[in-house]
Each structure stands twice: as C-alpha cells, then as structure tokens.
Amino acid sequence: MAVEKENLLEVKNLKKYFPVKAGVFRRTVGHVKAVDDVSFNIKSGETLGLVGESGCGKSTTGRTILRLLEATDGEVIFDGKNIHQLDKKDMRSVRRQMQIIFQDPYASLNPRMTVADIIGEPMDIHNLAENKKERNKKVEELLERVGLLADHMKRYPHEFSGGQRQRIGVARALAVNPHLIICDEPVSALDVSIQAQVINLMEELQDDFDLTYLFIAHDLSVVKHISDRIAVMYLGKIVELADKRELFDNTLHPYTRSLLSAIPVADPTYEKERIILEGDVPSPVDPPSGCRFHPRCPEAIDICSEVEPEFKDYGGGHMSACHVTDQEHEAVNDK
Ligand SMILES: Nc1ncnc2c1ncn2[C@@H]1O[C@H](COP(=O)(O)OP(=O)(O)OP(=O)(O)O)[C@@H](O)[C@H]1O
Numbered sequence: 001m002a003v004e005k006e007n008l009l010e011v012k013n014l015k016k017y018f019p020v021k022a023g024v025f026r027r028t029v030g031h032v033k034a035v036d037d038v039s040f041n042i043k044s045g046e047t048l049g050l051v052g053e054s055g056c057g058k059s060t061t062g063r064t065i066l067r068l069l070e071a072t073d074g075e076v077i078f079d080g081k082n083i084h085q086l087d088k089k090d091m092r093s094v095r096r097q098m099q100i101i102f103q104d105p106y107a108s109l110n111p112r113m114t115v116a117d118i119i120g121e122p123m124d125i126h127n128l129a130e131n132k133k134e135r136n137k138k139v140e141e142l143l144e145r146v147g148l149l150a151d152h153m154k155r156y157p158h159e160f161s162g163g164q165r166q167r168i169g170v171a172r173a174l175a176v177n178p179h180l181i182i183c184d185e186p187v188s189a190l191d192v193s194i195q196a197q198v199i200n201l202m203e204e205l206q207d208d209f210d211l212t213y214l215f216i217a218h219d220l221s222v223v224k225h226i227s228d229r230i231a232v233m234y235l236g237k238i239v240e241l242a243d244k245r246e247l248f249d250n251t252l253h254p255y256t257r258s259l260l261s262a263i264p265v266a267d268p269t270y271e272k273e274r275i276i277l278e279g280d281v282p283s284p285v286d287p288p289s290g291c292r293f294h295p296r297c298p299e300a301i302d303i304c305s306e307v308e309p310e311f312k313d314y315g316g317g318h319m320s321a322c323h324v325t326d327q328e329h330e331a332v333n334d335k
Contacts, residue, residue: 006076008212009065010179014038016057016064016075034060036236037074040309044179047206049223049244051259052233058216061233062182065214066098067091079179086209087170095128099173105165115143115168118155121165137151142171145208147201163194170202174209183215187222197228212309220259224248229317231254238311242318252320252328254299299324 016035018027034057042048050058063069065076067083076083082325083094098199101107109118119139129135139149146167157165173181183202187195202228205211207237217223223230224244231241232253241255303323313322314329 007041008044009042010077011040012075016069017072033236035064038238040231042212043051044212045227047215047226049227049230051223054218056233057236058233059184062184062216066100066334074334096176097179100182101173102168102185103188105169108169109165115155119172119175142174146171146313162190166198180212183213185216190314196253230312237332240320246318252324252325254324
C-alpha cells in the first residue's frame with residue numbers, strides 16, 4: 001500500500017491586502033486585494049503549479065508564504081509550525097528550509113559578486129561550512145550538480161547566458177539544503193529551448209535533494225510537465241485546483257478552459273477552438289463591475305454577478321469556485 005505523504009506546507013485563508021493611498025496626506029482610500037482568502041497544501045516531495053495571468057497575485061502569494069511580506073490574515077503552516085507566529089530566531093531557522101528562485105536571472109544575482117560568493121553567501125549566513133575551503137568545495141559540487149563547471153566559481157554573473165544564470169540561482173537556493181523551493185516564474189525570462197532544460201534540471205534535483213516545489217508561472221504549458229497538481233489563480237483567489245491530469249482532461253472552471261485553449265498545439269493539422277477572454281486583464285487595483293468574481297468569464301450566467309461562488313470539492317480533491325461548474329455538475333447528476 002502506498003504511504004500517504006505528509007503536508008509540508010499548509011496555506012489557510014491567506015490574505016495580503018496592499019493599501020492604496022491618495023491625496024496630499026497620502027490617506028488610505030482602499031486596498032488592493034492581491035491575495036484574497038487563498039488555501040491549499042503541498043505534500044512533501046510534491047510540486048504544486050500556481051498559474052494565472054499577470055497581476056493575479058501569484059508572486060505576492062509566494063512572498064507572503066515565505067514571510068518576505070507580512071500577511072494581512074490567514075495562516076502558513078510549514079512542517080507543522082505556524083510561521084507567521086515565529087519570532088526572529090525561529091524564523092531564521094525556518095527560512096533556511098524555504099528558498100525562492102526568482103524570475104529574472106539578470107536582476108536577482110549581484111553583479112559585483114563572484115559566483116563563489118553568490119552561492120556561498122547563504123552558507124555563510126547559516127554557518128553551514130567550517131571554513132572557506134569547505135565552502136568552496138560545496139560551491140564546486142553545486143555548480144557541477146546544476147550543469148556548470150567548478151571553474152565558473154571565479155567568474156561574475158555578466159559572463160553567463162540567461163539559462164546559466166538561472167542555474168546559478170538554483171545552486172544558490174540549494175546551498176542551504178532547503179525542503180521547499182518557491183520557484184517564481186523561474187523560466188519565464190528564458191528562450192523556450194532553454195526553458196525545457198531548466199525545468200528538466202529542476203525535476204532531477206527534486207528527486208536527488210527530496211525537494212518540494214511551489215512552481216509559479218503565467219502559462220499552463222510551463223507547469224504542465226513539472227506539476228503533480230495545479231492551482232489556477234484569478235484576481236487574488238484560487239478558482240480551480242486539481243491533479244494535473246484531472247485539470248487537463250476534466251476542466252471544471254470556464255476560466256481554466258480559456259487558459260487551456262491558449263496553449264499552442266504542435267500539430268498544424270489540428271484546429272483548436274480558442275476561447276478568447278474579452279477585455280483587459282482585470283486588476284485587483286480596480287476590480288471590474290458587472291460579474292464581480294470572474295469578470296471576463298465567457299460562460300457567465302446571471303447568478304455569477306450576485307453571489308460569490310464557493311470553492312468546493314467536486315470529487316477526489318478537484319476543487320472549483322464557479323456557478324457554471326455547479327450547473328454543469330447538477331445537469332450530469334440529473335441524467
Ligand atoms: N508592494 C505592493 N504594493 C501595492 N500593490 C502591490 C504590491 N505588490 C503587488 N501589488 C499588486 O498586487 C497585485 C498582484 O501582484 P503580483 O505581482 O502578486 O501578481 P502576479 O500574478 O505575480 O503578476 P506577474 O506575473 O505580473 O508578476 C497587482 O495588482 C500588483 O499591482
């Protein structure tokens with residue numbers, strides 16, 4: 001019998017609201033609900049893909065989990081500890097176990113530091129090497145593990161390509177032996193051919209280092225291969241969450257369907273019906289009127305504008321928040 005893995009991360013009703021200030025006195029006139037009541041969990045060794053269009057709150061979710069931003073409300077339980085309640089000292093030790101890889105490999109590496117110092121710095125902060133020799137030996141091993149050369153440690157970031165820089169970012173994250181890595185669009189800035197190489201590397205490392213990933217991307221095709229489960233985010237909320245296969249084969253939410261229809265298919269004879277999302281990408285800064293919850297949903301019905309849909313389980317952990325899903329589900333059950 002397969003052993004059920006434990007949750008490494010539990011996010012419960014997480015909220016992050018940013019104040020909107022205006023006028024001469026910079027008074028708070030409202031809030032941007034960047035993350036608005038988000039809940040999910042990730043089991044040890046699992047990859048949860050978090051997808052959604054630009055501005056829907058993916059990065060803010062990742063940063064609030066890591067406590068790089070303080071939460072407005074909600075809980076983040078990591079390895080059994082409520083991390084938003086930890087003091088500085090306990091947070092420091094938890095921080096070693098939770099790392100982040102950023103989108104832009106050009107901006108996220110200090111151009112004045114050698115690769116040895118970029119990767120070695122987190123080891124210094126957490127006292128993970130006895131001396132410089134041991135630290136450099138570990139840096140060499142990490143460089144080789146991410147597909148670079150030990151010799152590269154003496155060089156500076158500008159001497160590398162985008163893909164190589166992202167490998168350096170991955171080595172830096174690995175330097176402190178983390179359990180969880182939040183990958184914040186780690187391949188979005190790279191050429192498509194390089195994207196696949198970096199994703200393959202991250203999959204190999206996951207097995208070797210027993211890593212758990214929250215993998216953020218704006219494109220479903222990017223998270224398709226690496227994820228076990230996928231959460232779709234829209235205007236600060238998760239609107240659908242399911243096992244990867246289930247999400248692709250039995251999509252429940254119209255918004256996810258439209259995202260799926262935008263994935264290109266590598267077959268010129270295959271004609272795919274593209275579901276176009278009308279209007280601009282909605283922003284939590286200025287939430288749209290009309291259907292308040294999923295404003296550009298191509299299948300909205302009257303009730304969609306009136307009552308916020310509940311995020312509920314339609315079987316086997318396939319969650320969706322949508323009145324249309326409800327209607328379709330009822331129709332199938334009535335047959
Ligand atoms: N520090 C901040 N102050 C005010 N508003 C912010 C701040 N950070 C993010 N926001 C707003 O919160 C919303 C969510 O932003 P976030 O960067 O999390 O989205 P995202 O889905 O990661 O988008 P992208 O893929 O473009 O990075 C946006 O409307 C953004 O403008």
